[in-house]
Amino acid sequence: MTASPAISVQGVTVRYGDVLALDGASLDVSAGRITGLIGMNGSGKSTLFKTIMGTLTPEQGSAQLAGLPPAEARARGLVAYVPQSEDVDWAFPVSVREVVMMGRYGKLGITRRAGAADRHAVEHALARVELTDLADRQIGQLSGGQKKRAFVARCIAQEAEILLLDEPFAGVDKRSEATIVRLLRELASSGHTVLVSTHDLHALPELADDAALLLRRVLFHGPVAEALTPPRIAQAFVLGDPELRDAEAHAPAADARQQAGAIAPQPKSSPEAEQRA
Amino acid sequence: MNPIDLFLEPLQYEFMARALVTTAIAAAVCALLSCWLVLTGWSLMGDAVSHAVLPGVVLAYVVGAPFALGALVFGFLSVALIGGIRNTSRVKEDAAIGIVFTTLFALGLVLISVTPSQTDLSHIVFGNILGVSNGDLLQIGVLATIAAVVLLLKRRDLTLWAFDPTHAHAIGLNPRLLGAVLLGLIALTSVVALQVVGVILVVAMLIIPGATAYLLTDRFTRMLVIAPVLSVACSVTGILLSYWFDASSGGLVILVQGAAFTLVYLLSPRQGLLTRAIARRARRGREVHAR
Numbered sequence: 001m002t003a004s005p006a007i008s009v010q011g012v013t014v015r016y017g018d019v020l021a022l023d024g025a026s027l028d029v030s031a032g033r034i035t036g037l038i039g040m041n042g043s044g045k046s047t048l049f050k051t052i053m054g055t056l057t058p059e060q061g062s063a064q065l066a067g068l069p070p071a072e073a074r075a076r077g078l079v080a081y082v083p084q085s086e087d088v089d090w091a092f093p094v095s096v097r098e099v100v101m102m103g104r105y106g107k108l109g110i111t112r113r114a115g116a117a118d119r120h121a122v123e124h125a126l127a128r129v130e131l132t133d134l135a136d137r138q139i140g141q142l143s144g145g146q147k148k149r150a151f152v153a154r155c156i157a158q159e160a161e162i163l164l165l166d167e168p169f170a171g172v173d174k175r176s177e178a179t180i181v182r183l184l185r186e187l188a189s190s191g192h193t194v195l196v197s198t199h200d201l202h203a204l205p206e207l208a209d210d211a212a213l214l215l216r217r218v219l220f221h222g223p224v225a226e227a228l229t230p231p232r233i234a235q236a237f238v239l240g241d242p243e244l245r246d247a248e249a250h251a252p253a254a255d256a257r258q259q260a261g262a263i264a265p266q267p268k269s270s271p272e273a274e275q276r277a
Numbered sequence: 278m279n280p281i282d283l284f285l286e287p288l289q290y291e292f293m294a295r296a297l298v299t300t301a302i303a304a305a306v307c308a309l310l311s312c313w314l315v316l317t318g319w320s321l322m323g324d325a326v327s328h329a330v331l332p333g334v335v336l337a338y339v340v341g342a343p344f345a346l347g348a349l350v351f352g353f354l355s356v357a358l359i360g361g362i363r364n365t366s367r368v369k370e371d372a373a374i375g376i377v378f379t380t381l382f383a384l385g386l387v388l389i390s391v392t393p394s395q396t397d398l399s400h401i402v403f404g405n406i407l408g409v410s411n412g413d414l415l416q417i418g419v420l421a422t423i424a425a426v427v428l429l430l431k432r433r434d435l436t437l438w439a440f441d442p443t444h445a446h447a448i449g450l451n452p453r454l455l456g457a458v459l460l461g462l463i464a465l466t467s468v469v470a471l472q473v474v475g476v477i478l479v480v481a482m483l484i485i486p487g488a489t490a491y492l493l494t495d496r497f498t499r500m501l502v503i504a505p506v507l508s509v510a511c512s513v514t515g516i517l518l519s520y521w522f523d524a525s526s527g528g529l530v531i532l533v534q535g536a537a538f539t540l541v542y543l544l545s546p547r548q549g550l551l552t553r554a555i556a557r558r559a560r561r562g563r564e565v566h567a568r
Contacts, residue, residue: 053443053446053447054446055443055446071449074446074447074448074449075449076449077448077449079447080444080447081443081444081447083441083443083444087443088440088441089316089440092316092439092440092497093316093491093494093495093496093497093499093500094436094440094496094497095495095496098497099440102437102440102441102444103448105433105434105437105448105450106448106449106450110430111430111431111432111433112433112434112437113433138495138496154444158448
């Protein structure tokens with residue numbers, strides 16, 4: 001690995017019309033680590049992912065992958081993406097094996113005809129996520145956790161160095177969650193860099209090495225244990241943010257409070273939150 | 278009269294033979310394209326582009342350029358206008374589609390009415406399958422071949438794009454380019470099918486076969502076989518019916534396609550409405566027995 005961080009985001013600002021989605025967000029993720037990207041709905045997680053993937057161009061700042069501009073990293077097949085469940089058409093007529101094979105397309109010729117090595121890589125990836133027996137099923141016929149594993153298998157088949165997963169644990173049963181966590185840990189120990197956006201704070205200590213707390217900018221980035229302290233959680237989940245205080249009364253914020261409260265009882269009385277209020 | 282004669286008698290006439298060949302070609306290539314359109318939710322876009330090509334075709338006729346060129350220009354123009362209106366005003370996409378394609382279609386109608394030619398307005402609007410000349414057949418054959426070759430060579434990329442454009446982008450493909458290819462092919466196939474069923478009904482050939490095949494299989498590669506086979510069978514049947522009953526050929530082609538869709542919608546082995554109802558009843562029956 002080179003000295004440059006696997007994922008580097010520098011001073012990224014993104015605006016949708018009048019809405020400021022990211023405000024000078026910066027994040028450096030070193031290779032071989034799993035980082036949880038934590039934030040409430042609307043904190044800019046998806047926008048940050050889109051910036052890293054290069055699907056949107058920020059107003060200010062830039063992103064780099066393994067020291068390369070996003071376009072170059074994509075062309076080299078360095079980066080893989082696991083979409084949120086609601087972004088996928090599960091009735092699409094493709095089999096699990098065909099989905100995993102899509103991970104190989106970047107390495108194939110103009111008609112994307114697969115060779116023996118590609119088929120081997122696909123079978124290997126299917127075996128690693130324990131979906132070999134279900135490989136001929138239509139993708140929508142899998143359970144929530146199996147669907148996620150199919151997409152992780154696609155990343156493995158792609159041989160990408162950098163994996164981005166958007167809310168991989170939403171609608172996933174505990175057993176599948178454990179399987180996915182184990183898989184990601186294995187991938188990280190073999191040098192892959194993993195960035196996982198999630199609002200499931202419970203899974204975090206087992207899954208991730210680091211956590212990055214996002215609220216339009218990165219509030220904190222460091223070891224999980226240091227990130228999951230009541231004041232920091234309260235800050236990331238709006239409780240201390242003056243501009244968003246109005247939103248606190250509404251449902252999304254109530255949800256966030258519930259989540260923060262699960263880890264940090266009575267976050268409202270945390271010193272920092274009170275100080276800011 | 279035996280059933281084979283029902284098929285062979287019309288073929289004694291050269292114009293009927295040409296009509297059947299043209300219909301089969303148009304049906305096959307439109308059906309291929311329709312597989313992607315119904316899966317990407319682009320059916321309405323197909324509707325819009327296939328109508329919006331009309332002024333392009335008329336202008337191409339006036340200046341003596343290939344119809345396909347005019348169709349391509351106005352096909353892309355319509356998509357650009359739709360996107361432009363959606364992005365720069367509060368008008369939603371379905372309204373933008375409705376405004377752009379009807380206006381361009383109307384422009385086409387006006388252009389036809391002021392253009393001195395032998396071409397009858399009704400031939401373009403409702404098709405003129407019995408009047409296909411050898412030259413028309415050649416042009417249709419060339420366009421259909423181009424469209425089919427592009428679709429089959431790039432079928433995996435297009436399927437990936439339809440299923441997961443973010444992944445397509447992530448591995449270095451160009452989703453916008455793939456979308457543009459599909460739009461260009463809608464414009465091309467519209468020209469192909471225009472002669473058969475007319476500009477109004479082209480969209481049926483771009484939607485019904487794919488939707489029907491989608492109800493019959495869970496494999497995209499099988500859709501690419503089922504849709505053209507079904508569409509060619511239905512379209513040829515429609516032309517033969519129009520011969521025997523002396524009724525609108527374009528109308529019958531689409532009517533038979535619609536009938537086939539209805540049958541599949543009701544009776545498809547796994548997705549059919551009746552099939553599923555019967556399976557549910559059988560399951561309940563077994564549960565009662567088990568008790």
